[in-house]
Amino acid sequence: MSGSSPEEELWTIGRLIAWTTDYLRRNGSESPRLETEILLAHALGWPRVKLYMNINEEVGASGRTEFRNLVRKRSEGVPVAYLVGHKEFYSLDFEVSPAVLIPRSDTETLVMTFLEMAKPLTDPLCVDVGTGSGCVPVACAMHHPTARFVAIDISEPAAEVARRNVAKHGLADRVEVRVGNLLEPLKPGDSPDFILSNPPYIPSSDIPKLERNVRDYEPHSALDGGPDGLEIVRQLVDQAAMKLKSGGIILIEIGFDQGEAVRSLYSQDPNWKSVDLRKDLAGIPRVVVLTRS
Numbered sequence: 001m002s003g004s005s006p007e008e009e010l011w012t013i014g015r016l017i018a019w020t021t022d023y024l025r026r027n028g029s030e031s032p033r034l035e036t037e038i039l040l041a042h043a044l045g046w047p048r049v050k051l052y053m054n055i056n057e058e059v060g061a062s063g064r065t066e067f068r069n070l071v072r073k074r075s076e077g078v079p080v081a082y083l084v085g086h087k088e089f090y091s092l093d094f095e096v097s098p099a100v101l102i103p104r105s106d107t108e109t110l111v112m113t114f115l116e117m118a119k120p121l122t123d124p125l126c127v128d129v130g131t132g133s134g135c136v137p138v139a140c141a142m143h144h145p146t147a148r149f150v151a152i153d154i155s156e157p158a159a160e161v162a163r164r165n166v167a168k169h170g171l172a173d174r175v176e177v178r179v180g181n182l183l184e185p186l187k188p189g190d191s192p193d194f195i196l197s198n199p200p201y202i203p204s205s206d207i208p209k210l211e212r213n214v215r216d217y218e219p220h221s222a223l224d225g226g227p228d229g230l231e232i233v234r235q236l237v238d239q240a241a242m243k244l245k246s247g248g249i250i251l252i253e254i255g256f257d258q259g260e261a262v263r264s265l266y267s268q269d270p271n272w273k274s275v276d277l278r279k280d281l282a283g284i285p286r287v288v289v290l291t292r293s
Contacts, residue, residue, distance in 0.1 A: 014055040020071055027075045035080050042084040043067035077212040090139035094165050099157035100132040101222040107198050109280040110253050111139045113287050122146050124193035129182055134162030137175050149175045152185050183239040191245040198253040203229040241271040244292040252288045259285030
């Protein structure tokens with residue numbers, strides 16, 4: 001594909017996958033085969049499964065050119081999700097763009113915790129703060145048939161992505177996207193049963209140390225949590241204490257080493273009846289659960 005092989009050699013699906021998997025591996029990709037297949041399927045406009053159904057088929061010049069451009073950008077650090085414009089989260093497909101954080105499997109713990117705790121409730125009013133692509137409220141509403149969500153983001157471009165994802169999944173009647181800072185867009189009569197958030201929680205000093213594909217391409221406003229990583233968490237919890245109904249619950253995703261710090265912040269706070277931590281599938285405390293007094 002680089003031109004080092006004779007032009008008459010056929011660039012079949014299988015050969016492109018093999019060559020590019022090795023190339024991406026040498027360029028630091030942790031999932032070179034998967035990334036290769038996603039990019040090639042996107043370049044050809046195919047579902048991934050079709051690659052295996054046509055493994056010996058030659059790829060034409062236009063398809064190779066499109067694929068080559070995608071691979072070059074990936075080798076420069078551009079995340080695959082931004083190159084193809086979508087990402088799977090909680091078995092659902094979401095549009096993404098550089099205006100939003102790419103959905104991650106860690107955040108599925110936030111969804112699972114909500115679904116467990118909200119299961120007995122009918123028609124709960126829920127708020128998702130820093131909604132980004134809208135993946136959290138959409139996944140929650142898809143699996144809780146009566147939950148209503150207000151999805152909030154400070155970024156209008158992010159909110160536009162979220163609105164498209166809400167419409168794509170047919171949830172415009174139960175998920176409303178609003179623009180503003182933290183809980184400010186709530187109306188006077190809004191008294192949520194649940195507040196959910198995957199806020200920025202990376203300490204500012206750690207941002208330069210992040211992997212290139214995160215540091216250089218994902219929005220820092222969705223990553224930078226201030227000096228200790230908990231600046232936005234504290235602001236959100238303070239506002240939630242004024243907005244949640246009695247017995248209401250706030251669920252916040254946190255960093256792998258922040259659980260005890262958050263617990264110590266609120267374990268003696270009279271606004272909160274209880275402070276619990278929920279672990280992700282790797283056994284790492286991932287979601288803090290605060291129940292309003």
